[in-house]
Amino acid sequence: MRASDSDRARAEDVLKAGYAEGRLSKHEFDQRMAHVHSATTYGELHHLLADLPQGPSPMPAPAPATFQPAPMPYAPARPWSPVPAPPPQTNGSAVGALVCGVLCPFTWGVTSIPAVILGHKARSDVRRTGEKGDGMALAGLILGYLTLAGWMLLLFGIAIAGI
Known part of the structure; x- marks a missing residue:
């Protein structure tokens, strides 16, 4: 199967991540990037990325996490208002x-x-x-x-x- 431009861009991202994590040397990174730009099939990209953790195939999306707001340590005594609080009354x-x-x-x-x-x-x-x-x-x-x-x-x- 022929590789698309988005496949090459994704392969570049995988290589950049591998280099940033220290999995690839600078020389090996440069060589693989040159091969990514010249790759015409998906198999060639797969060969360049097979030993990296993200690999050539897309990763399944993680399950959506449920959002739990952190509890407030305190509740404000009086919500902010542009109108100042009335002065205390005389008993x-x-x-x-x-x-x-x-x-x-x-x-x-x-x-x-x-x-x-x-x-x-x-x-x-x-x-x-x-x-x-x-x-x-x-x-x-x-x-x-x-x-x-x-x-x-x-x-x-x-x-x-x-x-």
Whole structure:
């Protein structure tokens, strides 16, 4: 059977691979390349390539490998977006604690207990969620406790004076 140009090109590739792997010397490679260009039949090409691993006949195609993506070592917390993340909001209980704490002197201490309750709740929420407002919650707590302590001292003083 007569050799085609694609058969000669494939034979050249096999020889180049054999030379690159060190299976052929430079002199032997040059001689075989010259014979490849002058070969007219498939049998002549077969004779030039028979001792090389790929040989003159085409190799069967390898079985297709199934693609398994590598697992990601971590998942991003938030996918990238061109819009920046909104800033953290201020905790509503912290605002309420501060308002109640500031109103304590004007309401005869009635708002001191809500200031203390809201202040503790707000500080817990701020630590858990990362919202803003820890300072406001702390200020509401301090004002609420100071008002409660003032009322306790006043009542204790009245009780001692009455004895």
